[in-house]
Amino acid sequence: MATLQLDGANFSGGRATFEDNLPSALGRSARVYVKIAVNGLAEPILVLLDTGAEYSVLAREVAEDVGLDTADGQATTIEHRGGSTPGKLIRTTVTMVADEGMSLDVDATVFVPDNGWPPGRSFIGYSGFLSHVRFALDPQNNDIYFGGYDQ
Amino acid sequence: MGLYRIAAEPFTLRPIASFEPGSGGALRAASAARPQVWLSRVPVNRLHDVVAAEVSATSTSHTPMLRPTSVVHHFEQGSSTLSLGSSMRSVRLPGVTDRLNAITSDQPGCLTISVGGDLVSPPPIVSIIWSLVEQQRLPAARGLLSMLPDGPEYKRIRRLLQPPATKPSLRVDRNRAAEYGWLRQHAKEFTGKWVAVSGNELVAVADSFKQLRKKLAETPHEQTPLLHYLE
Numbered sequence: 001m002a003t004l005q006l007d008g009a010n011f012s013g014g015r016a017t018f019e020d021n022l023p024s025a026l027g028r029s030a031r032v033y034v035k036i037a038v039n040g041l042a043e044p045i046l047v048l049l050d051t052g053a054e055y056s057v058l059a060r061e062v063a064e065d066v067g068l069d070t071a072d073g074q075a076t077t078i079e080h081r082g083g084s085t086p087g088k089l090i091r092t093t094v095t096m097v098a099d100e101g102m103s104l105d106v107d108a109t110v111f112v113p114d115n116g117w118p119p120g121r122s123f124i125g126y127s128g129f130l131s132h133v134r135f136a137l138d139p140q141n142n143d144i145y146f147g148g149y150d151q
Numbered sequence: 152m153g154l155y156r157i158a159a160e161p162f163t164l165r166p167i168a169s170f171e172p173g174s175g176g177a178l179r180a181a182s183a184a185r186p187q188v189w190l191s192r193v194p195v196n197r198l199h200d201v202v203a204a205e206v207s208a209t210s211t212s213h214t215p216m217l218r219p220t221s222v223v224h225h226f227e228q229g230s231s232t233l234s235l236g237s238s239m240r241s242v243r244l245p246g247v248t249d250r251l252n253a254i255t256s257d258q259p260g261c262l263t264i265s266v267g268g269d270l271v272s273p274p275p276i277v278s279i280i281w282s283l284v285e286q287q288r289l290p291a292a293r294g295l296l297s298m299l300p301d302g303p304e305y306k307r308i309r310r311l312l313q314p315p316a317t318k319p320s321l322r323v324d325r326n327r328a329a330e331y332g333w334l335r336q337h338a339k340e341f342t343g344k345w346v347a348v349s350g351n352e353l354v355a356v357a358d359s360f361k362q363l364r365k366k367l368a369e370t371p372h373e374q375t376p377l378l379h380y381l382e
Contacts (some may be wrong), residue, residue: 013319019331023338024382035377037322043347043367044324046334046379054287059380061360074311077285089284089311095320099327103320109311120345120360120380127289132315142328148317 002101004136004145011134013147014098019046020142032137034144036124037095037103040066044097045122049144053125056094056110060087062122063112068092078111087113094124096133096146104146106133280308330377338381347376 004011019033035044063069073090096104108129135146283292299305330348345363347354354376357363
């Protein structure tokens with residue numbers, strides 16, 4: 001079933017399986033990974049879903065590969081728990097890719113870090129992304145349901 | 152830069168307080184008995200708006216001067232007065248007009264006002280917005296956008312800070328449970344590597360994303376693999 005309903009109305013339009021049990025050298029667990037797609041890249045990539053992050057981050061090497069590193073944006077330095085990281089804010093479309101039902105394009109601002117960021121680490125965060133996406137997790141079945149507010 | 156917290160709906164106040172020139176941002180208020188700052192032209196439309204106001208001085212000196220850097224007080228609903236504390240004194244500075252930059256707090260029902268510390272060149276609103284962005288305070292930064300003047304030079308900041316927008320996508324993918332299974336099983340073998348996995352099979356592995364994409368282009372594969380960096 002791709003669509004959840006809330007009070008008789010569609011809550012979501014797409015469903016995908018998420019992963020929450022990947023071993024990591026960092027020793028952390030309970031991290032939810034979802035697949036996304038970015039323009040210019042045929043393959044989906046697996047990224048963290050981080051409701052505690054203000055921003056979404058796209059790893060620099062991925063951004064470079066699809067030409068986002070040279071897109072019009074704003075150079076800035078983001079302060080975070082681990083210190084601060086210089087990089088660039090860029091507006092782009094990130095797609096939450098569905099296994100079933102409708103995928104969702106999210107026109108969002110993402111942060112592309114310069115060097116000094118853990119390699120390969122990308123995530124979708126809250127205020128600039130998830131705050132405008134309806135989503136629900138079914139942890140027993142590892143399903144994420146998602147959709148826009150105009151579903 | 153001092154911080155003042157306000158919890159009030161739209162208000163318009165009369166200015167009678169100011170910075171003292173050269174005081175490094177010290178703010179002087181009007182009454183020794185009840186120090187106050189009165190704000191004018193405060194376009195508060197919503198509690199979470201970020202506002203700017205001008206503060207002018209109409210009073211003369213008392214001592215000591217008030218340094219607002221550690222002051223946080225609450226504005227009661229409907230009140231027109233921002234109390235600065237009973238231990239503070241006030242001075243009068245006739246004819247001086249300064250700028251006060253006011254920023255809403257993240258707490259519902261409250262505004263946090265920051266007082267620019269430089270009388271000559273108060274921080275431009277764009278600088279304040281980017282400062283909030285750097286501090287990962289996106290809602291507050293967005294709240295300031297309404298204060299920007301019209302003009303093409305602000306097009307980029309408006310676009311970057313506008314809320315995300317969604318629309319259904321025609322892009323489709325298949326269930327990746329098999330790929331997730333492979334990643335769980337082999338993650339530790341490929342720590343620090345980019346991998347491309349399709350079904351239960353590793354299609355390509357590389358040290359960098361660029362190398363991975365190059366290998367993928369050279370490696371025949373029937374179905375689109377899933378890409379991931381194993382930390």
